[in-house]
Amino acid sequence: xxxxxxxxxxxxxxxxxxxxxxxxxxxxxxxxxxxxxxxxxxxxxxxxxxxxxxxxxxxxxxxxxxxxxxxxxxxxxxxxxxxxxxxxxxxxxxxxxxxxxxxxxxxxxxxxxx
Amino acid sequence: xxxxxxxxxxxxxxxxxxxxxxxxxxxxxxxxxxxxxxxxxxxxxxxxxxxxxxxxxxxxxxxxxxxxxxxxxxxxxxxxxxxxxxxxxxxxxxxxxxxxxxxxxxxxxxxx
Numbered sequence: 001x002x003x004x005x006x007x008x009x010x011x012x013x014x015x016x017x018x019x020x021x022x023x024x025x026x027x028x029x030x031x032x033x034x035x036x037x038x039x040x041x042x043x044x045x046x047x048x049x050x051x052x053x054x055x056x057x058x059x060x061x062x063x064x065x066x067x068x069x070x071x072x073x074x075x076x077x078x079x080x081x082x083x084x085x086x087x088x089x090x091x092x093x094x095x096x097x098x099x100x101x102x103x104x105x106x107x108x109x110x111x112x113x114x
Numbered sequence: 115x116x117x118x119x120x121x122x123x124x125x126x127x128x129x130x131x132x133x134x135x136x137x138x139x140x141x142x143x144x145x146x147x148x149x150x151x152x153x154x155x156x157x158x159x160x161x162x163x164x165x166x167x168x169x170x171x172x173x174x175x176x177x178x179x180x181x182x183x184x185x186x187x188x189x190x191x192x193x194x195x196x197x198x199x200x201x202x203x204x205x206x207x208x209x210x211x212x213x214x215x216x217x218x219x220x221x222x223x224x225x226x
Contacts, residue, residue: 033213043202045157045217052213091156095213100145101170102215104156 002027002094006105013082014113020067021077021108023092031097034068034075039107040088048090051075082112116140118218120205126224127195135190135221139207145169146188147215148180149204157204163188195225 003026013019025034036048051059051068058066063080079086092105119138127133139146145164149157159172163182174180177195182188192199202222206215 035214037217042219043222044219045204045206047214047216050214097213099170100147100162100164100208101159101172102147102149102157103159106156 002029002032002096002103004092004094004103004105006092006108008108009106010109010111012111012113013079015082015084017082018078018080019082019110021079021090021092021110023075023077023105025073025075025092025094027073027094027096029096029098033095033097034066035093035095035102036064036066036075036077037091037093037104038086038088039091040085045091049077079110084112084114086110087112118205118207118216120203120218120221122221123219124222124224126226128226129195129197131195131225133192133195133223135192135203135205135223137188137190137205137207137218139186139188139205140209140216143207143209143212143216144186145208145210145212146182146186147206147208148174148188148190149206151202151204151220152198153201155201160190192223197225199223200225 034051038046093102147162148160151157160174162170166182180190202220206217
């Protein structure tokens with residue numbers, strides 16, 4: 001079974017600064033996808049960024065980028081120029097290519113301070 | 115752009131009652147997923163459907179059942195409700211050959 005571990009239950013950052021959220025996973029699969037989802041106080045689950053395991057290039061979406069280390073099974077999220085609206089719970093998630101279900105980590109609660 | 119629609123948004127039921135949650139996927143999406151998120155917890159996969167057939171099953175209690183209809187909407191039926199069933203229930207959908215799941219806003223079920 002796949003497991004996803006987020007070792008930082010809570011983090012805080014000052015507005016306009018950079019913060020990195022950690023995620024590690026355990027799998028014997030070779031083909032899979034990794035995701036970061038954001039869940040603001042509204043509880044909506046919003047996809048932030050995704051990474052295909054077969055791609056070596058790290059995914060980037062505007063201020064959000066990942067550091068994907070396949071051998072280390074690590075998938076961290078970097079948020080640059082943090083904004084107050086980035087305050088949310090962030091979930092790292094894994095999906096193997098042959099399946100459709102997401103396996104989530106326990107989440108990291110990020111607070112951006114003015 | 116159209117999103118995943120879930121109804122109702124909020125639901126209060128008493129123990130041992132039944133509840134039906136509905137999910138309308140994004141147009142042309144053929145796969146639907148159901149997740150349960152307890153208070154302070156991460157979402158847990160319950161069940162998924164592809165082209166109206168059950169495609170995967172997770173930690174869904176036997177008291178729960180679900181199906182996907184010909185118009186691709188899905189319903190999650192929950193019977194003999196227990197206090198522990200109080201949670202946020204998400205539906206998500208994805209397109210043919212897609213790997214990205216788009217989530218609805220969730221149905222908050224409270225069992226009293």
